[in-house]
Amino acid sequence: MSTSRLKYPCAILLLTLVWAVLTRCETVQHSSPSEKEKDSVTIWLKKARADTIARPVRKQFLVRAYDEAILQNDSSRQRSLWSIAYEAIRLRDSSMFRKSNKEALQLALKMRDTFGIADIHWNYGAFYLDRKHYDSAYYHYSTAQKLFKSVPHSYYSGKMLYNMAFIRGRIKDYTACEVLLFQAIAEFKPENRYKQLYQCYNHLGVIFDELKEFDKAVSYHKIALEYLDRIEDTSVFLQKSQNNIGLIYQKQGLHEQALTYFNKALNTPNLKSRDISLYARLIDNIAYSKFLNNDTTQLPGEFHRALHIRDSMHNGLGVTISKLHMAEYYAQYKDTALALSLTKEACKLAQSKQNNRDVLSALLLLSRLDKKNGQDYLQKYIELNNDIQERERKTRNKFTRIQYETDQYIEKTRVLSTQKVWILTIGIALVLLLSLLYILNRQYARNKFLHMENRQQRANEQIYLLSLKQQAKLQEGRNQERIRISEELHDSILGNLFAIRMGWGFLKLQGHPDALQKHRHYLEELQRIEKEIRDASHELKDKLVAYPINFINVVEKLIQNRGKTGDFKYKLIHDDAIPWEDIDEQVKVNLYRVIEEALQNCVKHAGAGLVEVRFELSEDNHLRLIIRDNGVGFNLRKRHKGIGIRNMQSRVQKIKGEFCINSEKNRGTTITVSVPV
Structure with missing residues (x-):
C-alpha cells in the first residue's frame, strides 16, 4: 500500500493552522484601539509577544497586562482582555485564556457589542481547535459566523465558514465540508478576497483528493492557482500547491507528471531558507515517486537526506513518513530487517504523536513484512481502524446534532419572531x-x-x-x-x-x-x-465708618450653611479693592444666586471635600467670580436633564456677563463668571 497519501493531509493541516494564525493576526489589528499612544497594557502585550524571551517570562508579562487591563473602562478593558486571551492561546496558557476571554465576553454582552461577542467566540474556536476539541471549536466558530453575518461582516463570516469546513474535513464529513467551503466562497468573492479564495479552492482540492476524485481535485487546485496570481505576497503558497498537485498525480500512478510539479516547486530560488519543512517534503516526495516509478537514481540517498533534515528540525510527522517510505524502499530491495526496523520506529513515533493515520499505515506495512507476527499486526490494524471509524461516526453524529439543534433553534426563533x-x-x-x-x-x-x-x-x-x-x-x-x-x-x-x-x-x-x-x-x-x-x-x-452693604458676609453665611449640609470645607477669597458699594444690586443678587446654585450642585452631585469661592477685580475693570471644587466632575459633552447650569447661564446673561464651566471626570469642576463693573 502507498503511504504517500499520509503526508498530504498533514501538510494541509499545517498550512491551514498557519493560515488560521495569520487571520487571527489580522483580527488583532482590526480590534486593537485606534489611539496612537501606547498604554501600559499594550507595552506588556508587546513584551509577551517577543519570541526571543523565554515562555515563562512572557506568561508573567501577560499577567502584568491583565492586571493593568482590569483598571480600564469597560470598552478599553474588553479590547485589552480580548488581546490578552489571544496571546494566551499562542503561549498555551489555558488558565489565563479562560479567565480573560470569559471576562471579555461578559463585558461584550453587557455592552451589547455584537462584533465583540463574535470576536470572542472566534477566540474560543481557535483555543479549542488548537487542542483538537473539534465539537467545541465548531460550536464557537458557528456562533461567531452567525454574529458576523448579522453585523454584517462578510469577510469574517467567510473566515468562520472556512474554519468550520476545516473541522468538518478533519472528521471526514466531506459533504458538509464542501457545502461550507462554497458558502465561504460566496462571502469572499464579492469582496475580492483572493487569498481566502485560494485557501477555499485549495481545500476543495484536498477533500476531493481524499474522496479519490482526482480530476476534480486537480481542477480545484488549478483554480486556486489562478487566484494566487492576484496575490502580491504569495509566500510559498505556489510551491505548496505544486506539491499538492504532484501528490495527486503520484496517487494516480502518473509519476512523470508528479515529478514535473515536485521539481518545479523544489527549484524555487531560496526555498530551503524560506521553508525548510516544505523543502524536505519535496525531496522525500521526489524520491518516493522515483521509487514507485522504478527509478533508483540517487536512491536511497535522497530518502536519507530528507530524513536528516526532518530529524534535525524535530519534525515528528515528517520523520514518520520518511521512515515509512524508506521501509517500503528497503522491503522492495530485499533488506527486510532494515525495513522492519524502520517501520517499527515509525509506528512507535506515530503512536507517541497520536498520529493514527500513520499508525495504521505502519501496522499494515508490518503485517506484510513480519511473516511471523503479521496476523497480529493485521488484527491491530483492523481494531484501530474500526475504533477510529466509530469515533469519527460518533463525532459526525454529534456535529449533525449540533447542526440540527441549530436549525431547530433558528426555526423556533423565526416563529417566535413572527409572534413577537x-x-x-x-x-x-x-x-x-x-x-x-x-x-x-x-x-x-x-x-x-x-x-x-x-x-x-x-x-x-x-x-x-x-x-x-x-x-x-x-x-x-x-x-x-x-x-x-x-x-x-x-x-x-x-x-x-x-x-x-x-x-x-x-x-x-x-x-x-x-x-x-x-x-x-x-x-x-x-x-x-x-x-x-x-x-x-x-x-x-x-470718622464715621462708611461700611458697604456687607455682601461678602452674606455670601460667607450662605457657604457656611451649604458646607454643613454637604459636609465640605470652604475657602472664601476676595479682593479688598472691589467697590461693593458701587456695584448694582441686581448684579450682586444674580451673583449670589449663581453661587447658591453651584453650591447646591456640590451638595447633590459633586461629593466635594473642598469648595473655593473667589472674587477678583481684573485690570480691565471686570469683576470675576470663580467657584472651584474637587468633586467627581462630569462629562460636559453629555447632555444633562437638570436646568441648574442653564439657570446660571441665564442669570449671567441678564447682567451682561460671561459664563464658563470646565469639568472632567474625577478632576472637579470650575465655574468662572466675568461681569463688567
Whole structure:
C-alpha cells in the first residue's frame, strides 16, 4: 500500500493552522484601539509577544497586562482582555485564556457589542481547535459566523465558514465540508478576497483528493492557482500547491507528471531558507515517486537526506513518513530487517504523536513484512481502524446534532419572531398612547413646577434685597447713634464739666500750700478729661465708618450653611479693592444666586471635600467670580436633564456677563463668571 497519501493531509493541516494564525493576526489589528499612544497594557502585550524571551517570562508579562487591563473602562478593558486571551492561546496558557476571554465576553454582552461577542467566540474556536476539541471549536466558530453575518461582516463570516469546513474535513464529513467551503466562497468573492479564495479552492482540492476524485481535485487546485496570481505576497503558497498537485498525480500512478510539479516547486530560488519543512517534503516526495516509478537514481540517498533534515528540525510527522517510505524502499530491495526496523520506529513515533493515520499505515506495512507476527499486526490494524471509524461516526453524529439543534433553534426563533412582531406592534401602540398621556401629564406638572420655582426664586431675591437693605439700615442706625453720642458728649457732658471746672477755679480757697497744689492739679486733670471727651466726640462724628452693604458676609453665611449640609470645607477669597458699594444690586443678587446654585450642585452631585469661592477685580475693570471644587466632575459633552447650569447661564446673561464651566471626570469642576463693573 502507498503511504504517500499520509503526508498530504498533514501538510494541509499545517498550512491551514498557519493560515488560521495569520487571520487571527489580522483580527488583532482590526480590534486593537485606534489611539496612537501606547498604554501600559499594550507595552506588556508587546513584551509577551517577543519570541526571543523565554515562555515563562512572557506568561508573567501577560499577567502584568491583565492586571493593568482590569483598571480600564469597560470598552478599553474588553479590547485589552480580548488581546490578552489571544496571546494566551499562542503561549498555551489555558488558565489565563479562560479567565480573560470569559471576562471579555461578559463585558461584550453587557455592552451589547455584537462584533465583540463574535470576536470572542472566534477566540474560543481557535483555543479549542488548537487542542483538537473539534465539537467545541465548531460550536464557537458557528456562533461567531452567525454574529458576523448579522453585523454584517462578510469577510469574517467567510473566515468562520472556512474554519468550520476545516473541522468538518478533519472528521471526514466531506459533504458538509464542501457545502461550507462554497458558502465561504460566496462571502469572499464579492469582496475580492483572493487569498481566502485560494485557501477555499485549495481545500476543495484536498477533500476531493481524499474522496479519490482526482480530476476534480486537480481542477480545484488549478483554480486556486489562478487566484494566487492576484496575490502580491504569495509566500510559498505556489510551491505548496505544486506539491499538492504532484501528490495527486503520484496517487494516480502518473509519476512523470508528479515529478514535473515536485521539481518545479523544489527549484524555487531560496526555498530551503524560506521553508525548510516544505523543502524536505519535496525531496522525500521526489524520491518516493522515483521509487514507485522504478527509478533508483540517487536512491536511497535522497530518502536519507530528507530524513536528516526532518530529524534535525524535530519534525515528528515528517520523520514518520520518511521512515515509512524508506521501509517500503528497503522491503522492495530485499533488506527486510532494515525495513522492519524502520517501520517499527515509525509506528512507535506515530503512536507517541497520536498520529493514527500513520499508525495504521505502519501496522499494515508490518503485517506484510513480519511473516511471523503479521496476523497480529493485521488484527491491530483492523481494531484501530474500526475504533477510529466509530469515533469519527460518533463525532459526525454529534456535529449533525449540533447542526440540527441549530436549525431547530433558528426555526423556533423565526416563529417566535413572527409572534413577537404582533405582540410588539400592539405593545408599541399601547406604550405610545400611555406615553402620550404620561408626557402631557408630566409637561403640565413640569410647567406648574417651573412656575412655582420662578415665583420662589423671585421671592428669594426679594428676601435677599431686603436682607441687604436691612444691613444698610442697621449701619445707618449705628452711625446716627454715634452722632447722637458725640453731640451729647460735646454739648451736654463737656459743657457741664467746663462749667464745674470754671466755677471750681474761681473759688477763693485758703489752706495749706500742699492742699492748694493738689487743688490746681485736679483742675488740670479735669481740663485734660474735657479735652479727651472733646477729642472722642469729634472722632465719633468726623470718622464715621462708611461700611458697604456687607455682601461678602452674606455670601460667607450662605457657604457656611451649604458646607454643613454637604459636609465640605470652604475657602472664601476676595479682593479688598472691589467697590461693593458701587456695584448694582441686581448684579450682586444674580451673583449670589449663581453661587447658591453651584453650591447646591456640590451638595447633590459633586461629593466635594473642598469648595473655593473667589472674587477678583481684573485690570480691565471686570469683576470675576470663580467657584472651584474637587468633586467627581462630569462629562460636559453629555447632555444633562437638570436646568441648574442653564439657570446660571441665564442669570449671567441678564447682567451682561460671561459664563464658563470646565469639568472632567474625577478632576472637579470650575465655574468662572466675568461681569463688567
